[in-house]
Amino acid sequence: MSRIKEFTLPDLGEGLTEGEILAWLVKVGDTIELNQPIVEVETAKAAVEIPAKWAGVVTRIFHEAGTTVEVGSPIVAIDTDPSAGPVPSAESLAAVEIAPAEGAVEPGLIGGPAPGGRTAVLVGYGPKTTTAKRRPRLGTPSESPANVVSPPPPAAAADVVASPPVRPEVPVASARVLAKPPVRKLARDLGVDLTSLTGSGPMGSVTRDDVHQAVAAPQPTAVIDGSRERRIPVKGVRKLTAENMTASAFTAPHVTEFLTIDVTRSMKALEKLKGRREFADLRVSPLLLVAKAVLLAVGRHPMVNSTWSGGTNEIVVKEYVNLGIAAATERGLIVPNIKDAGRLSLRELAEALNTLVQVAKSGKTPPADMAGGTLSITNVGVFGVDTGTPILPPGESAILAFGAVKPMPWVHKGKIKIRQVTTLGLSFDHRIIDGELGSKFLRDVGEFLTDPEGALLSWT
Amino acid sequence: MANGESEVGADAPAGGFVQLLTPDGERVDSVTTADGMTYSVDFTDDEYKELYRDLVTVRRLDAEATALQRQGELGIWASLLGQEAAQVGSGRALRKQDMAFPTYREHGVLYTRGIDPIMPFGLFRGVDQGGWDPNEFKFNTYTIVIGSQTLHATGYAMGITMDGKIGNADGEAVIAYFGDGATSQGDVNEAFVWSGVFNAPIVFFCQNNQYAISEPLERQTRIPLYRRAAGYGFPGIRIDGNDVLASYAVTRAALDQARNGQGPSLIEAYTYRMGAHTSSDDPTRYRIASEVESWKAKDPIARMKSFLTKQQIADDTFFGEVDETAKTLALDLRERVLAMPDPQPVTMFDNVYPHGSPEVDAQRAEFERYHATFEGSAN
Numbered sequence: 026m027s028r029i030k031e032f033t034l035p036d037l038g039e040g041l042t043e044g045e046i047l048a049w050l051v052k053v054g055d056t057i058e059l060n061q062p063i064v065e066v067e068t069a070k071a072a073v074e075i076p077a078k079w080a081g082v083v084t085r086i087f088h089e090a091g092t093t094v095e096v097g098s099p100i101v102a103i104d105t106d107p108s109a110g111p112v113p114s115a116e117s118l119a120a121v122e123i124a125p126a127e128g129a130v131e132p133g134l135i136g137g138p139a140p141g142g143r144t145a146v147l148v149g150y151g152p153k154t155t156t157a158k159r160r161p162r163l164g165t166p167s168e169s170p171a172n173v174v175s176p177p178p179p180a181a182a183a184d185v186v187a188s189p190p191v192r193p194e195v196p197v198a199s200a201r202v203l204a205k206p207p208v209r210k211l212a213r214d215l216g217v218d219l220t221s222l223t224g225s226g227p228m229g230s231v232t233r234d235d236v237h238q239a240v241a242a243p244q245p246t247a248v249i250d251g252s253r254e255r256r257i258p259v260k261g262v263r264k265l266t267a268e269n270m271t272a273s274a275f276t277a278p279h280v281t282e283f284l285t286i287d288v289t290r291s292m293k294a295l296e297k298l299k300g301r302r303e304f305a306d307l308r309v310s311p312l313l314l315v316a317k318a319v320l321l322a323v324g325r326h327p328m329v330n331s332t333w334s335g336g337t338n339e340i341v342v343k344e345y346v347n348l349g350i351a352a353a354t355e356r357g358l359i360v361p362n363i364k365d366a367g368r369l370s371l372r373e374l375a376e377a378l379n380t381l382v383q384v385a386k387s388g389k390t391p392p393a394d395m396a397g398g399t400l401s402i403t404n405v406g407v408f409g410v411d412t413g414t415p416i417l418p419p420g421e422s423a424i425l426a427f428g429a430v431k432p433m434p435w436v437h438k439g440k441i442k443i444r445q446v447t448t449l450g451l452s453f454d455h456r457i458i459d460g461e462l463g464s465k466f467l468r469d470v471g472e473f474l475t476d477p478e479g480a481l482l483s484w485t
Numbered sequence: 486m487a488n489g490e491s492e493v494g495a496d497a498p499a500g501g502f503v504q505l506l507t508p509d510g511e512r513v514d515s516v517t518t519a520d521g522m523t524y525s526v527d528f529t530d531d532e533y534k535e536l537y538r539d540l541v542t543v544r545r546l547d548a549e550a551t552a553l554q555r556q557g558e559l560g561i562w563a564s565l566l567g568q569e570a571a572q573v574g575s576g577r578a579l580r581k582q583d584m585a586f587p588t589y590r591e592h593g594v595l596y597t598r599g600i601d602p603i604m605p606f607g608l609f610r611g612v613d614q615g616g617w618d619p620n621e622f623k624f625n626t627y628t629i630v631i632g633s634q635t636l637h638a639t640g641y642a643m644g645i646t647m648d649g650k651i652g653n654a655d656g657e658a659v660i661a662y663f664g665d666g667a668t669s670q671g672d673v674n675e676a677f678v679w680s681g682v683f684n685a686p687i688v689f690f691c692q693n694n695q696y697a698i699s700e701p702l703e704r705q706t707r708i709p710l711y712r713r714a715a716g717y718g719f720p721g722i723r724i725d726g727n728d729v730l731a732s733y734a735v736t737r738a739a740l741d742q743a744r745n746g747q748g749p750s751l752i753e754a755y756t757y758r759m760g761a762h763t764s765s766d767d768p769t770r771y772r773i774a775s776e777v778e779s780w781k782a783k784d785p786i787a788r789m790k791s792f793l794t795k796q797q798i799a800d801d802t803f804f805g806e807v808d809e810t811a812k813t814l815a816l817d818l819r820e821r822v823l824a825m826p827d828p829q830p831v832t833m834f835d836n837v838y839p840h841g842s843p844e845v846d847a848q849r850a851e852f853e854r855y856h857a858t859f860e861g862s863a864n
Contacts, residue, residue: 035555035556035557036560038764038765039560060549070766071765071769071770072769073555073764075556160861161859
């Protein structure tokens with residue numbers, strides 16, 4: 026039994042992690058009695074006087090007034106047997122007995138961390154989260170658990186005594202952020218810092234949706250100047266898009282293949298179409314031919330037009346093509362589809378495309394038009410980019426990205442010519458579509474666009 | 486004394502209360518209320534001195550518990566400071582056969598029931614459920630949920646009637662403790678209704694300490710709490726809660742009425758919580774200092790000491806001995822609290838069913854296997 030005992034700051038109010046030393050009521054050298062008030066400490070809950078745990082002489086005060094101290098850190102050392110004469114300094118330090126984990130409460134008890142990170146208290150909730158402390162598993166490398174305060178080895182005694190037990194920093198929600206306890210728990214579970222959110226609830230409180238949206242949106246890693254940032258609540262189409270994309274990206278293993286092709290003949294064919302009476306009142310764009318190419322290629326490779334049905338352990342191959350067309354609207358990305366597009370003539374397809382785009386731009390696309398898509402095209406070329414690696418709309422197994430058509434130097438009939446060139450990108454669900462099938466499908470789409478008339482004649 | 490005036494004690498709130506010992510330590514012979522009840526006590530000198538000893542002892546034990554909490558040895562503590570007279574007076578008024586249903590603050594009543602003061606500390610230290618045998622001591626376990634014990638008490642009291650242990654001086658009675666805040670709970674109102682309708686042998690003892698945590702009394706009621714009883718059809722009376730004699734006399738009479746088949750009654754002990762609601766609370770955030778000071782002048786122990794001195798019943802030798810004995814008890818309590826063993830996690834399965842259960846046994850076995858995968862496991 027050593028003479029000098031260190032008193033560690035206890036948890037004074039059910040789940041507190043720290044306290045500020047307001048004033049010392051004793052000084053080094055003072056003789057104190059059991060339960061004599063020695064220090065005033067202010068926590069998030071109350072300012073209280075702490076009575077001495079042992080009678081004796083104060084030998085050391087670890088933190089001056091004004092310091093914030095973690096629960097479990099030593100704050101004062103008391104020589105409990107001063108009549109025994111002076112203490113040899115080195116030995117005394119070596120013999121210091123740190124009160125074992127006093128104040129630290131086992132998980133699950135009142136005042137200790139409860140499952141899920143919430144702190145169990147009798148009156149209300151602890152204002153701060155505490156870090157769950159766990160013993161290491163057997164057979165796992167021990168990483169010097171932060172909560173175990175062991176008697177220091179003599180050589181390192183001085184250092185060890187000076188450094189309080191380290192607790193890992195946890196993101197702590199400021200008390201000023203308003204949020205209901207279940208929302209706080211949700212945020213904690215999802216690793217969202219409440220202070221980084223702008224609440225959309227009553228009185229600016231953070232709601233469940235706010236937290237979900239924060240998870241869906243990319244988190245800024247370093248906030249430099251909040252005054253020059255704009256915060257846009259994620260809702261509606263953006264939210265749906267985020268949910269769909271997240272769901273798809275993490276359920277269907279995608280691969281993407283690219284094919285760069287010479288579409289000069291397709292562009293000439295388009296010019297011819299525009300000159301024909303049947304198409305006189307229609308807007309005819311390269312997208313029309315891409316759509317036709319996809320529909321024809323699906324006829325040759327029906328497996329790409331299918332759905333993975335995990336629940337029934339089946340692949341559902343569809344004999345109809347509801348062709349989705351990704352459209353950028355003011356509300357965000359939507360993917361309405363043309364129902365049973367494979368049965369439409371080229372003119373009907375052109376009409377359907379025109380209608381689809383106009384309705385989408387007016388923001389009036391009915392939900393039914395967006396449901397039931399089987400295969401989609403995203404025309405990123407309209408933005409001038411070469412191509413992309415699109416993410417599958419949920420439930421679909423393939424999506425084709427159509428890049429910008431640009432005049433490029435191209436080897437044509439053995440010579441370098443300036444040709445109209447584009448790049449196709451096809452993402453497909455690798456659970457259903459192997460590389461061979463995906464490649465053949467993409468090759469056929471490319472073949473049609475390279476030589477539409479020849480492909481039509483030979484395929485149909 | 487004339488009716489009406491008689492209920493008005495020194496420093497009484499509007500409407501008065503039953504007071505047999507003034508804050509200055511002056512003894513009031515008897516008090517007759519408007520409904521004709523006369524209250525008094527007839528104690529020997531030794532009995533007065535024992536009441537004083539009780540008051541000092543429970544305060545000293547409470548102070549030790551508060552210190553232990555501040556030293557990190559208790560997770561939380563609900564101090565009874567200021568409410569000693571209400572608890573000791575009513576607790577000593579119980580007969581052996583009477584059953585008490587406490588809140589988590591009734592350390593004084595617990596002491597008067599002859600229960601080892603260490604018993605609730607396992608609960609506040611978080612090492613056990615704080616259990617004693619309620620049937621052995623006729624004192625139920627502490628109830629943390631506000632007001633729910635009034636329903637348990639009402640059911641128990643109705644059971645007494647069904648058992649026929651009522652109707653004479655040997656009959657049984659029940660006392661249910663609760664606070665001013667609990668009167669706003671549905672449970673308490675249901676307990677009042679059922680007790681009234683079934684004429685249950687129960688005394689509702691409300692320690693009105695003026696605050697439900699931080700909510701003052703005016704947020705609980707528009708009328709004095711004791712007058713609520715009229716709406717439920719049984720008598721209500723207010724006492725000076727800092728007067729151990731009034732607490733004893735009125736509780737004794739109410740219990741005797743109950744055991745004789747006269748039905749329930751409500752006692753409002755008008756007192757003040759001198760400390761915090763619990764150690765997690767900071768009362769300076771909602772109470773002004775002058776209010777606390779004014780209640781210090783009504784201290785239940787000081788007035789008893791003053792009375793004993795003036796009446797030359799006791800002297801400084803006695804007071805010193807009482808203080809020393811209480812201190813010894815408190816230090817003994819401290820040592821025993823510090824020596825409480827930490828529970829093994831597996832003990833959580835121990836008291837689920839009185840005679841065990843295969844399902845719980847299986848859960849225990851599974852937990853033991855899981856527990857054994859950690860370093861430092863005993864098994």
